Amino acid sequence: MAAKLKIRVDQDKCQGHARCKALAPELFELDEFGNAHEAGDGTVPAGLEDKAWLAKANCPEIAIEVTEE
Amino acid sequence: MSDPVRTLPAHPPVTDWVHDFDHTDARWTDDPFPIWDELRKVSPVVHTDRFLGCYLPITYEAVREIAHDTEHFSSRRVLVRDERPEVTRNAAPPITSDPPEHKPAKQLLLPPFTPDAMKKLEPRVRAICNELIDGFIADGKCDAAARYTKHVPVRTIAYMLGIPEKDSDLFIKWIHMVLELGIKDESMLMQAVQEMTAYFAGHIEHRKTHHTDDLISTLMKAKDKNGQPLDDSHVLGSLRLILIAGIDTTWSAIGASLWHLAKTPADRDRLIAEPELMPTAVEELLRAYSPVTMAREVTKETVISGCPVKPGNMVLLSFPAANRDPAVFPDADKVVIDRRENRHAAFGLGIHRCVGSNLARMEMTVAIEEWLKRIPDFKLDPAGRVKWSEGTVRGPRQLPMLFGKTA
Numbered sequence: 001m002a003a004k005l006k007i008r009v010d011q012d013k014c015q016g017h018a019r020c021k022a023l024a025p026e027l028f029e030l031d032e033f034g035n036a037h038e039a040g041d042g043t044v045p046a047g048l049e050d051k052a053w054l055a056k057a058n059c060p061e062i063a064i065e066v067t068e069e
Numbered sequence: 070m071s072d073p074v075r076t077l078p079a080h081p082p083v084t085d086w087v088h089d090f091d092h093t094d095a096r097w098t099d100d101p102f103p104i105w106d107e108l109r110k111v112s113p114v115v116h117t118d119r120f121l122g123c124y125l126p127i128t129y130e131a132v133r134e135i136a137h138d139t140e141h142f143s144s145r146r147v148l149v150r151d152e153r154p155e156v157t158r159n160a161a162p163p164i165t166s167d168p169p170e171h172k173p174a175k176q177l178l179l180p181p182f183t184p185d186a187m188k189k190l191e192p193r194v195r196a197i198c199n200e201l202i203d204g205f206i207a208d209g210k211c212d213a214a215a216r217y218t219k220h221v222p223v224r225t226i227a228y229m230l231g232i233p234e235k236d237s238d239l240f241i242k243w244i245h246m247v248l249e250l251g252i253k254d255e256s257m258l259m260q261a262v263q264e265m266t267a268y269f270a271g272h273i274e275h276r277k278t279h280h281t282d283d284l285i286s287t288l289m290k291a292k293d294k295n296g297q298p299l300d301d302s303h304v305l306g307s308l309r310l311i312l313i314a315g316i317d318t319t320w321s322a323i324g325a326s327l328w329h330l331a332k333t334p335a336d337r338d339r340l341i342a343e344p345e346l347m348p349t350a351v352e353e354l355l356r357a358y359s360p361v362t363m364a365r366e367v368t369k370e371t372v373i374s375g376c377p378v379k380p381g382n383m384v385l386l387s388f389p390a391a392n393r394d395p396a397v398f399p400d401a402d403k404v405v406i407d408r409r410e411n412r413h414a415a416f417g418l419g420i421h422r423c424v425g426s427n428l429a430r431m432e433m434t435v436a437i438e439e440w441l442k443r444i445p446d447f448k449l450d451p452a453g454r455v456k457w458s459e460g461t462v463r464g465p466r467q468l469p470m471l472f473g474k475t476a
Contacts, residue, residue, distance in 0.1 A: 015422040018184055022348060033179040034427065057410040058352075060418055 003068040005044035005052050009036045013063035023058055024051035090117045090125055092385055093252060098459045102402065105390040113374035120149050122382040131374040132391035135365060135384055136418040142365035142384060143167050144421060148461065149364045149383045150252045159302040161310035164421065171420055173294045178307065178424045181284055187431040194432055197224045198439035206443060210450060214324050214468035221436045222319035226312060231283025232272055244317050249460045269308045284311065319429045321360035321464020323436045328465050329354060329404060331449045336406050341441055350406040351433050356413035357404045359389040362461040363417060388414045389463065447472035
């Protein structure tokens with residue numbers, strides 16, 4: 001069984017490019033300024049692991065951390 | 070529109086790009102990519118004595134370092150030009166702001182440009198695109214830059230600001246004066262700024278007695294961090310910024326995209342067959358043909374990618390060159406419309422990330438989608454010539470196309 005993933009958006013690095021929200025809308029929320037936060041506690045539901053890695057790989061600010069639990 | 074009379078300082082053709090680069094040189098305007106590829110082999114940062122001294126970071130890493138470094142680099146001047154006049158307060162906040170003024174000025178502008186706000190605007194943009202196509206589709210040909218790609222952002226921005234779409238020619242004239250003629254002729258830039266200021270002052274005055282629901286009103290109602298209304302110079306500066314930054318940038322991006330699709334039928338046909346590929350393709354077109362080069366001014370001595378950088382010089386902050394760096398993007402010189410990993414910097418990096426990035430992406434997507442729906446078969450007109458803009462916003466300003474039976 002694949003490891004469970006957790007994501008976190010570093011608020012000091014995020015500049016609101018919103019690439020993560022476009023690529024993985026289930027995993028990220030945007031605030032009123034368009035800056036991203038992980039949805040809920042950041043736990044990636046089973047089946048969305050690829051989207052988590054894709055969001056990380058496309059963040060221009062390298063603001064997304066994906067950790068395996 | 071005719072160019073006003075102007076006197077040009079000497080810009081002799083460049084023969085040594087490593088020590089004497091010039092972003093207004095005809096070779097750079099026509100095809101900058103081979104120049105950047107050559108420079109990248111020499112040094113991550115090169116310098117010219119033109120423009121009173123200017124650096125050009127040419128790798129992704131060097132561009133990223135400078136974009137993230139507000140301690141040694143200021144945004145008070147955002148155009149690399151022949152002259153460097155006194156900096157005016159509230160020139161165009163937040164693009165011309167440094168910390169700590171930058172953040173509050175930017176936060177005022179962010180809410181109207183979120184992806185959700187853009188979704189609400191999308192039907193209007195789709196309607197604009199179709200009205201424009203209605204105007205030329207029967208002709209079997211058009212200059213797509215003059216008839217289509219220019220008008221999509223002009224009319225969208227006018228709609229958002231709440232100013233008449235019929236004033237479009239004025240906006241285009243000001244942008245040309247600021248971003249192209251202004252590089253070499255200070256008086257052009259000053260005249261355009263004065264005219265824009267007078268234009269917007271009238272619209273602000275009108276809103277003091279008439280309620281409107283648009284971006285001008287939003288800015289007039291905004292409060293600064295002390296709870297006070299913004300002073301008029303701030304409102305006017307931000308309005309000038311939105312007008313200038315919101316038009317020829319997206320005009321360029323849509324134009325370069327259609328130019329690419331016109332000469333690359335395989336990509337065009339694949340996008341028509343696989344419309345779900347559009348978001349990925351838009352990012353790749355943004356990477357490969359990034360329109361916007363920004364600038365910084367060196368305020369303190371530092372080292373960038375091993376190269377010493379000294380105060381008194383400007384920096385031509387080429388996000389387009391960064392996006393062509395093969396160290397970061399495999400096959401950087403190829404357009405790969407299904408490129409999965411694309412950390413491009415077309416909208417900048419760091420605190421000055423383009424406020425209008427979500428708007429630009431929406432306009433590009435809609436403009437390409439509507440064009441492909443109505444004009445699936447098109448090519449560059451071999452009898453015409455594609456002309457690219459000069460300066461720091463790069464895109465086709467003349468784009469002759471044939472379509473339908475003539476294509």
